[in-house]
Amino acid sequence: MPVLSASNLRKRYGSSEVVAGLDLALAPGECFGLLGPNGAGKTTTLRLLLGLTRPDGGTISLLGFPVPGNAREARLKVGVVPQVDSLDPDFTVTENLLVYGRYFGLSDHEVRARIPALLEFAELESKADAGIESLSGGMKRRLTLARALVNDPDVIFLDEPTTGLDPQARHMMWQRLRRLLGEGKTILLTTHFMEEAERLCDRLLIMDKGRAITTGAPRDLIAEHIEPHVVEIYSGEGRPDCAGLCQRQEQVGETLFCYAADPHALLAQLQQQCELRYLHRPSNLEDVFLKLTGRELRE
């Protein structure tokens, strides 16, 4: 039985349908990524799945409970890491965990017993009595993650967990999420870092304008939608002629993207044009994402 499932989910604000018939199902223990450009409906989808807003149509089941009908009962076994920092600035690290644990009906004794392990998990042992202002961005995110674990949840929702973090902090976060997956937790995360999705997610769903565009394992999506090799050619004036040497090409500003199953002939030709700068790399999830959602800015 899926941990979380939604079918034909719909949500409308005014004249725009923000979620327009979405289906998804999470198996126990998997990491599922919800990808999409800004305004695709990711955060609204999370709010719907948590029962924080009522859908205009469709059904949701979370940990066996119908949502929004019994969302509160379901949330007893769910942890949430929201996009916007909501730590209590008036409290220390420990007090943040204690107070949050009480919201789950846990006694102070129970929460205090869990706090050392949570601090260890977040690598914040030395900051137990520190105020929130003294924490770095990465520490705050880790504390928010630890706070989401205070009730020992079965499912963890993360809304853009690494946005705004430096590479070190991001890698630390990924390591922690992998540890949780190793413990058998189910994770649903939204992100627009393709690298993050590719590294962490077993399966993902790319959505745009409230609809699912495609869903599957990252490797499978790349294989399905994109040729295995990409050659990016940065050309000023003289546009190189690559037709016939790759399956597909795309001019974006001054960069020519050539997608090829076998790039040898193309690379051989490029090597003769020594004035050209180019990059040969394997195709990745970002190529899939941009192909499916387009390159225009979403602001």
Place this chain on the structure above:
Amino acid sequence: MTRLTDYRLPSLSWRFIPVWRRNFLVWRKLAIPSILGNLADPAFYMLGLGYGLGSLLPHVAGVPYMTFLAAGTLCYSTMNSATFESLYSAFSRMHVQKTWDAMLNAPLELDDVMLGELAWATSKSVLSGLAILVIILALGLANSWLLLWTLPLLVLIGFCFTSLALVMNALSPNYDFFMYYFTLAITPMVLLCGVFYPVEQLPAFLQAVANWLPLTHAISLVRPLVQGEWPRHVLSHVAVLLAYGGAGFYLALVLVRRRLLK
């Protein structure tokens, strides 16, 4: 968009207690300046106006002016405390710090959060009222056991003005918006409802306005008790305060559901 679920009655549960305790823990960290504010501010009002004006008008409505003013200050201070807590502090938690969002991600409902805020701001306003009672006793302004009846009334007054302020909180786009409420509701009440002089001194049309305002009814109940008498029309005054509080809380809840659960 109008949704019927926004208009359902409040669902009351003990889950409000962790919300109350969260606010209490914050308060405890700042308890000393907070209590000092509760005591010092109204104490200076009472001493300054009480002695200053009191020397010019030795008796008002048959009692020393200081005694007259004490009952008004008791109600006014309770109202003020409830109002500030439910406007600026609740708005910080709801809108700026996203404390409510964090609570809603846990297994709490918005009704639990609102009930927690109601209980908390009421508690805090009762504490302000208690500070005034301490001053009243210290100055020897009351010497009847009837004064004890003001304790449940402080809860009722706190509930009433917390609820009204929570309506404004639910409607507010930012902190500046609260000035409307102070200018158009709180200030008129302070000046028209009998804090500083008897309502009967006002022209008839202003008396009629004052009779619609909840602070008038609060003072009508509290002032006789401070002076050692049993108030008249107890039930109707209590009913007005309950009506303002009950309707206010329900309206605040509907508005905040529309704001946050959309």
